Amino acid sequence: MLDDRVRFLLDDSPTVDSAAPHPSPGDDQPLLDAYSAALTRVVDTVGPAVVRVETPGGSGQRRRGGMGSGVVISPDGLVLTNSHVVQGARAVRLALPDTRSVEARVAGDDPDSDLALLRVTDNVTLPAARLGDSKVLRRGQLVVAIGNPLGFESTVTAGIVSALGRSLRSSSGRLIDDVIQTDASLNPGNSGGPLVSSRGEVVGINTAMIAGVQGICFAVASNTANHVVSEIIRHGRVRRAFIGIAVQTIPLPRRLVLSLGLKGPRGVAVSSVEPDSPASRGGLKTGMIIVSLDGQPVTGSDDLLRLLGGSRIGISTPVTVVDSGALRELAVVPVERPAG
Numbered sequence: 001m002l003d004d005r006v007r008f009l010l011d012d013s014p015t016v017d018s019a020a021p022h023p024s025p026g027d028d029q030p031l032l033d034a035y036s037a038a039l040t041r042v043v044d045t046v047g048p049a050v051v052r053v054e055t056p057g058g059s060g061q062r063r064r065g066g067m068g069s070g071v072v073i074s075p076d077g078l079v080l081t082n083s084h085v086v087q088g089a090r091a092v093r094l095a096l097p098d099t100r101s102v103e104a105r106v107a108g109d110d111p112d113s114d115l116a117l118l119r120v121t122d123n124v125t126l127p128a129a130r131l132g133d134s135k136v137l138r139r140g141q142l143v144v145a146i147g148n149p150l151g152f153e154s155t156v157t158a159g160i161v162s163a164l165g166r167s168l169r170s171s172s173g174r175l176i177d178d179v180i181q182t183d184a185s186l187n188p189g190n191s192g193g194p195l196v197s198s199r200g201e202v203v204g205i206n207t208a209m210i211a212g213v214q215g216i217c218f219a220v221a222s223n224t225a226n227h228v229v230s231e232i233i234r235h236g237r238v239r240r241a242f243i244g245i246a247v248q249t250i251p252l253p254r255r256l257v258l259s260l261g262l263k264g265p266r267g268v269a270v271s272s273v274e275p276d277s278p279a280s281r282g283g284l285k286t287g288m289i290i291v292s293l294d295g296q297p298v299t300g301s302d303d304l305l306r307l308l309g310g311s312r313i314g315i316s317t318p319v320t321v322v323d324s325g326a327l328r329e330l331a332v333v334p335v336e337r338p339a340g
Helices: 004-011 029-049 222-235 255-259 278-282 301-307
Strands: 051-054 067-074 077-083 091-095 101-110 114-121 142-146 155-168 175-182 194-197 201-209 217-221 245-251 268-273 289-293 318-324 326-332
Touching: 004 268, 029 051, 029 142, 029 155, 051 077, 051 289, 067 201, 077 222, 091 114, 101 222, 142 201, 142 245, 155 194, 155 245, 175 201, 175 222, 175 245, 201 222, 217 222, 217 268, 222 301, 245 301, 268 278, 268 301, 278 326, 289 301
Parallel strands: none
Antiparallel strands: 051 067, 051 091, 067 077, 077 114, 091 101, 101 114, 142 155, 142 194, 155 175, 175 217, 194 201, 201 217, 245 268, 268 289, 289 318, 318 326
8 A cells, every 4th residue: 555645745746738848858957947046046035134243353362353154033133153253252243245334242152052142233124034943954955055254255055954963062062962964065254154945044053164074064953043042032141951961863763653652753862871960860871762851742952952941950850762662751850051
């Protein structure tokens, strides 16, 4: 019997008109035109919201200020960039695509996710981009990076999503989970700029490349960025609960989802547990798959990050895991993640 999804696709397939003209074999021009149109549409939509971020050199220092990219996410002047771009500065200057410059202050800096939120202090209304849902990304999906590599403003590069759910060590030394790997070319100066889907939505904030290697670049997922922005707006900082695990988002076999009655097709696999941590004291072990926390589904690393908010610090929290093909419920008491 046909799989239900296959039957659905077949039933909904458009009727082929045999009289309609078909491209000759090897004629790729329609595909190339469609590809170009998609990229142009993305750039026209998001390009006006991409800014150059200039940070001043410290007092009495010989070094010049830093430079990177950022993306406006709110017309009243909220701008996302990388923590390592602001370099601990309290104020920065933003160069807009229309040649204007505006001043901004650092509203919040989160080195653990390598994200910073800026607030424009000038009285202006700016073009803004929309943060999309990074959880719906798939490997092989077209993405576009926009930024100011090596000082060349408004540069556009295109590529695909190479991998999802990567972990990347931030400048604070902690691992950033749920990182997007892409082969869209990045260079110094791209940091803080947006990684954009073909729908014109920001799905990541470009954060790093591997020097000397082509085609391996990374972006912090937009769902992580959305959480960080919300925390900074609410508290002025990101207050996190800590349980002491490293994780990776993985797909779950459909048979397992059905047999256990799980609420999502993905879970979070525990790849390591720190000794004498809340996780180890609560019984979490490497290889277990977290599928819910306090009754809320965990279908990705970003869910775990969002659910382990500051309100859970010191509170016994039920964690449902898949262990050897069966569901188990454990209790973990998170502590506050130490700063730095």
